[in-house]
Amino acid sequence: MSPRAARIGDLWLAYRLRWKRRRFLWRIWRKRRQITLVHDQTGNIGTDAILLFACMRNEMLRLPAFLDHYRKLGVTHFLIVDNASDDGTAAYLDAQPDVSRWATAHSYRLSRFGMDWVGWLLWRYGHGHWCLTVDADELLVYPRSDTRDLRDLTTWLDQQNRPSFGAMMLDMYPQGPLSATTYVPGDDPIAALPWFDADNYRHQTHPYYGNLWIQGGVRERMFFAQTPERAPTLNKTPLVKWHWRYAYVSSTHQMLPPALHDTFDFTHHSIASGALLHTKFLPDIAAKSAEELRRKEHFQNSERYQDYHRRLAADLSLWHEGSIRYQGPDQLVERGLMSKGSWL
Amino acid sequence: MTLGVVMLVHNRFERAAEMVRLWADAGCPVVVHVDSNVEAQVYDGFVKTLDDLPDVRFSKRYRCEWGTWAMVAATQDAVALLLEDFAEATHVYLASGACLPLRPVAELCTYLDRHPDTDFIESATTADVPWTVGGLDRERFTLRFPFPWKKRRLLFDRFVRLQQAVGFKRRIPEGLVPHMGSQWWCLTRQTLEAILGDPRRGLYDRYFKRVWIPDESYFQTLVRLHARRIESRSLTLSKFDFQGKPHIFFDDHRELLSRTNCFVARKIWPQASLLYRSFPRAPDPALAAAEPRTGSVDRLFSHAVDRRTLGRPGLYMQSRFPTQNRQNGFAAAPYAVLHGLDAVIPDFKTWLTRQTGATVHGRLFGKDRAHFADDSTIYRGALSDSARLRDYNPQMFLTNLIWNARDTHHCFQFGPEDHQKITTTLADDTMASIWVISGAWSVALYQSGWSASDIRTEAARLQRIEDKFLQTLRSSHARARINIMTLADFVEAPMEVLQAIIDDIAGHRGTALTDVPQMVDLTGLPSFLQDLKNQGMHPFLTGDITTQQVDQTPKSRRRKPYIVSGK
Structure with missing residues (x-):
């Protein structure tokens, strides 16, 4: 293709993506009434608040440690959509001083896995704030996150004119069978799941959205060795200085405008990035997978992932001799899983 | 004060x-x-x-x-x-x-x-x-800057370029x-x-x-x-x-x-x-x-x-993903690709490990699975040996492998029987050192005991694949260190080639070869190749192997004395 044709192609793609973004926003707006505000503390959101958005269902096991982790990082307000939990999640959330709760009983899958609901909250409350969009089983770490909080990070990002911050999902798992782990709510989940795969992550650019597409890790090694193209996507852009025009596409893997998920560099450079410690493999994984086999709310083509959930519902061990024990953010930087960039 | x-x-x-x-x-x-x-x-x-x-x-x-x-x-x-x-x-x-x-x-x-x-x-x-960032050092003092850089960047840049174009210069006070x-x-x-x-x-x-x-x-x-x-x-x-x-x-x-x-x-x-x-x-x-x-x-x-x-060469991660043509080395450390040697020397892997102390993998890109050095199913860095996973993105497979164990020198066996998607990467990588014995695939066919007529299609297929690989290696953008010899060349002076490989891998630690590896008995190979030719399949990549060359019994082949300095 000649450079001119390539340029026209780029423009055409940019134009199509712009319309795609508008369609997403329209969709988010249409679905805004699916969620109802039950517990309203949004009046406490200050002008420089750092907000956290999440959609969850039956997460009592993880919730205390989740809120604790992000409070320590300096999140000032939590905006949470509760998708028909029945394990006390709602009551627990309502007892917190810094949580606003929305409730819905609509289909998780049909709302683009909660992104339509969260998208509406971002549109309504996120504009002008640094917004963190995560799942209940994702704990954000970044270089020096043990001593520096999100206020430090976001001020620096502001200074660098970077509106977004990327993070890779790191699946954490225990040694031995998944059900053998003991974990009580409130404990540090990483103490129960201290192991991860060091470096079997494969990177490629996404053919359509142009983001870096990372696959690999323990789930691919164990469950998707025969169908690598279906292996879970691990790149995310969870932290964004939100503008009402923005929209997440699929989970927080991709977003529009696409420049926001360009949190990597095609030159030699590396720019600062973090990791989302994924606590999916806490002992409730078997029960959750069994429920998912019935509900079929988690994947677009749920049948294709039946085997995955069936194997998770059966007890198995993900650990092997080469697994690495998590020691903190510095270790992830040294191993090249995340980067300090120029944030020293 | x-x-x-x-x-x-x-x-x-x-x-x-x-x-x-x-x-x-x-x-x-x-x-x-x-x-x-x-x-x-x-x-x-x-x-x-x-x-x-x-x-x-x-x-x-x-x-x-x-x-x-x-x-x-x-x-x-x-x-x-x-x-x-x-x-x-x-x-x-x-x-x-x-x-x-x-x-x-x-x-x-x-x-x-x-x-x-x-x-x-x-x-x-x-x-x-x-020191200066943005390229303006001397010109800070000789141009005019009426537009604020922070708020009107585009105007600022264009005005600077305009002044550069017309050659405007302010006079610096005496x-x-x-x-x-x-x-x-x-x-x-x-x-x-x-x-x-x-x-x-x-x-x-x-x-x-x-x-x-x-x-x-x-x-x-x-x-x-x-x-x-x-x-x-x-x-x-x-x-x-x-x-x-x-x-x-x-x-x-x-x-x-x-x-x-x-x-x-x-x-x-x-x-x-x-x-x-x-x-x-x-x-x-x-x-x-x-x-x-x-x-x-x-x-x-x-x-x-x-x-x-x-950057950290050879590291590919979420916030660092350089494209190959913008950098010199692709992998994190030097490694050697040994094409066809394991066909001629059956126990080559063990022998080379003993000689050099390097990490010698088997057929890393084998069609069945990745044969790691220790023959494990999960190698360092939790790398799986699954052929599907590897072939999904062979380039990242190789860079991950070498990054994870970059403290050792990696070598792996390769051949036309293997998955070929990696070849361009190998040829373009300055970290790679590639040793090719062309036509070595014929040895395995010869050893299979099948007649030339039965396997001529297979021979033609392997030769086609290998020829394509050689073309990749000979292309103008290939930047690896590449040594290509025909099977005939190798058989002529195997010890010299092996010594060169060992020197390349082990550097100054390489010693003069005393321990000679056992080679396959190639006595019948010339007539087997002639049979192939008679079937209409010309094995042009093997070179011209004569019966004299492969006649191992009297050991009269005059080998040039090889002297390693300092030993």
Whole structure:
């Protein structure tokens, strides 16, 4: 293709993506009434608040440690959509001083896995704030996150004119069978799941959205060795200085405008990035997978992932001799899983 | 002597007030300039919190936009006020609200006492230092910059390009040699009075009003006209990243900062309460005379900047994904690809491991699975041996493998029977050293015992694949170290080739070969190849193998003596 044709192609793609973004926003707006505000503390959101958005269902096991982790990082307000939990999640959330709760009983899958609901909250409350969009089983770490909080990070990002911050999902798992782990709510989940795969992550650019597409890790090694193209996507852009025009596409893997998920560099450079410690493999994984086999709310083509959930519902061990024990953010930087960039 | 402080403040007023108090308590008169962008209410509040301090003044307020003349004008006025109101001040220290003294101010005063006539200001000619970011160094002084860089970047850039295109140049006033450096300095009263009272000051000021970022060049240039003794370094520790933005010091930099023995550091993160509690450190007679040393900080930052700009070769990660053609090496460490050797020498893997100590993999790209050196199913870094996973992205498979075990030298066997998607990567990688024995596939076919007519299709297929690989290796963009020989060449002098491979892998540790590997008996190969030819399939990649060559029984083949120096 000649450079001119390539340029026209780029423009055409940019134009199509712009319309795609508008369609997403329209969709988010249409679905805004699916969620109802039950517990309203949004009046406490200050002008420089750092907000956290999440959609969850039956997460009592993880919730205390989740809120604790992000409070320590300096999140000032939590905006949470509760998708028909029945394990006390709602009551627990309502007892917190810094949580606003929305409730819905609509289909998780049909709302683009909660992104339509969260998208509406971002549109309504996120504009002008640094917004963190995560799942209940994702704990954000970044270089020096043990001593520096999100206020430090976001001020620096502001200074660098970077509106977004990327993070890779790191699946954490225990040694031995998944059900053998003991974990009580409130404990540090990483103490129960201290192991991860060091470096079997494969990177490629996404053919359509142009983001870096990372696959690999323990789930691919164990469950998707025969169908690598279906292996879970691990790149995310969870932290964004939100503008009402923005929209997440699929989970927080991709977003529009696409420049926001360009949190990597095609030159030699590396720019600062973090990791989302994924606590999916806490002992409730078997029960959750069994429920998912019935509900079929988690994947677009749920049948294709039946085997995955069936194997998770059966007890198995993900650990092997080469697994690495998590020691903190510095270790992830040294191993090249995340980067300090120029944030020293 | 007395040290006077000029402090430029535009935000974070609580911290700034703390700092003013800190300087004033140490007996330094302070003149504060507050940006006129600051609201009157905030300004009044700030003034009020400091009104108990007798030796604090507030100078005329300017609206300081970054990179403009107002910063210099504000400094000039504040300095003039300080020199006039506090006749006892012998030195003036220029600081900002984000500067934090690391050592007791008294130690700074003692230090200046020992250097009464010295001006501490970083001042270097533009020709000699490549500091500037954005490519404007000399041109800062010869172009015009009517548009603000921060707000009107496009206009700024275009106007610069226009001036460059038409060859516009301003004349630098006679006698001035442009110098640049850190804007945080400590000058003597005498020098400052000379600069401010210079009869040609009007001319200089008019000139510098149109220079870009004059706060980094006005005093730095003029001091060269008046100073008695210049020490070209700043007493304020400040670091810049590769984009020219100042680094911010956080709580976790405490150790580092205390090791430097610098007097003042910036920029300090306003929320870094530990730093503000720890510094200035308590007076310590043992350290009172210590010279500032920025070595450890410099090392840390230049290391990080190098890593930031040069990266860590061979690492592919979420925020670093260089394309192959922009870099030299693709993998993290050198590795060797051995094409066809395992066909001729059955026990080659074990033999090579014994000879070199390298990590010798089997057929890493085998169609069935990846044959790792230890034959495990999950190799270092949790790399799976699944052929599907590997072939989904073979390039990342290879870079991951080598990055994870980059402490050893990797070698792997390769051949036309293997998955071929990796070949271009191998050929383009300067880290790769590729040894090819072309036509070696014929040995396995010969050994299979099948007749030539049965396997001619298979032979043709393998030859086609290998030929394609050779073409890739011979293409103009191939950058690996490549050695190609035919099977006939190899059989002619196998020991020389093996010695060369071992020297390449083990470097100086390679020893002269004593342990000769067992080669396949090739006695019937020439007639087998002739049979293939008779079937119409010409094995042109094997070279011309004669019966003499492969006749191993008398061992009369004259091998050239091979001498390794130093052994």
